Amino acid sequence: MKHLSLQAPAKVNYLLDVIRRRTDGYHDLRMIMQRVNLCDEISIILQDKPDLNVTCGRQGVPDGPGNIAWKAARTMLDLAETGKGAAISITKKIPVAAGLGGGSSDAASVLMGMNELLGLHLSDEQLMQIGVKLGADVPFFIFKNTALAEGIGEQLRTMPTMPPAWVVLINPGVHVSTAWVYRSLQLTNEKKLAKLPKFFDDVNSVCGIFSNDLEEVTIPAFPVIGEIKNKMLELGASGAMMSGSGPTVFGLFSDKDKAEKAQQALSDNSGWFSAVVETL
Ligand code: ATP
Known part of the structure; x- marks a missing residue:
């Protein structure tokens, strides 16, 4: 077998x-x-x-x-x-x-x-x-x-090599429908795309590219997503953002200790999924 x-x-x-x-x-x-x-x-x-x-x-x-x-x-x-x-x-x-x-x-x-x-x-x-x-x-x-x-x-x-980072994941468990997010998005005809760097020298430079258009829809409807982002930054993340159509928010850290402390501080709310993981 x-x-x-x-x-x-x-x-x-x-x-x-x-x-x-x-x-x-x-x-x-x-x-x-x-x-x-x-x-x-x-x-x-x-x-x-x-x-x-x-x-x-x-x-x-x-x-x-x-x-x-x-x-x-x-x-x-x-x-x-x-x-x-x-x-x-x-x-x-x-x-x-x-x-x-x-x-x-x-x-x-x-x-x-x-x-x-x-x-x-x-x-x-x-x-x-x-x-x-x-x-x-x-x-x-x-x-x-x-x-x-x-x-x-x-x-x-393939993207230019990025430095490895610790990633704190927080999922507040609100139900966000991907179809609803895309349907609700106001699209302009002339979307200007930011230029991407040719190389990344540290975790901060990786966070320099962070942007997720879908947050325009999800954060007003689910303020908790914005609150987690802000808290993640206060707790020392180099950058924080919603992943995909949400609701998981992630923060990027160069320091494992800081990442673990941030997870602890953010997972006080019962019922939220949280984890500290590494980039692959
Ligand atoms: P993405 O980031 O690609 O939008 P997601 O993480 O938001 O994906 P998934 O966890 O992949 O979403 O699941 C979306 C839906 O697909 C769920 O509602 C679930 O019912 C269905 N589904 C079917 N097969 C699976 C599977 N193997 N794992 C998870 N969900 C699955």
Whole structure:
């Protein structure tokens, strides 16, 4: 019986510019995406019977065909045409619907894992093409490097090397619908994109690029997001911002001690998810 254990990391957005609405319902974006070592744990067992089972056991995340990891596995099993099936279990460590890309990362890991288990030998480029059909952020998790992502997120380029940093994640647990955020965004015709630096010499210079257009919608509706950002800066973060469409706020620190103290101060509120993680 062939078996694989995988770690599917979360991401934060250092930059999220919404450029325009497209006729297909997506938006053209410019994002800088960074992986962090907060990981879902995934186990895949390849089996001779054709059944495909995905179990997660986390509220708000479907088991079976509704799970993006199931769709990823189904695609790979169909491509392989071996008649085999798989039993996949996902232990969620990444908060769900949080702007941290957990579902997309699970799907990317399953594509890469099934590629190996089934001996398909697809290239990363091919896996990314399959991945974008499952979700716009899936290719980034196959690409792995810190990326400048354009288009709907699928056109990826490696960013200049960035110094490693400690990342404090705080999720206040308010429900923010991604579809509602994009729908509510007022887009101007002539969006001016800030010029990006060619190199980054310290954590402060990384924070110099922080910008997320979606905060215009989420902060007025959920002031707690702005409050966490301010508190994070007061507690010594070099920069703080909402990730994706939220509601998770992250702060970047060059100093581990400061990061841990900030997490402690911010996690006094019961029910909030918090973690100190590192950039990957
Ligand atoms: P992004 O940052 O890419 O916008 P997100 O972190 O906001 O993503 P996810 O945690 O990926 O959001 O989940 C969004 C929705 O997808 C959830 O409401 C959940 O029901 C569904 N979903 C399906 N499969 C998964 C999975 N494996 N993990 C998490 N959510 C999943």
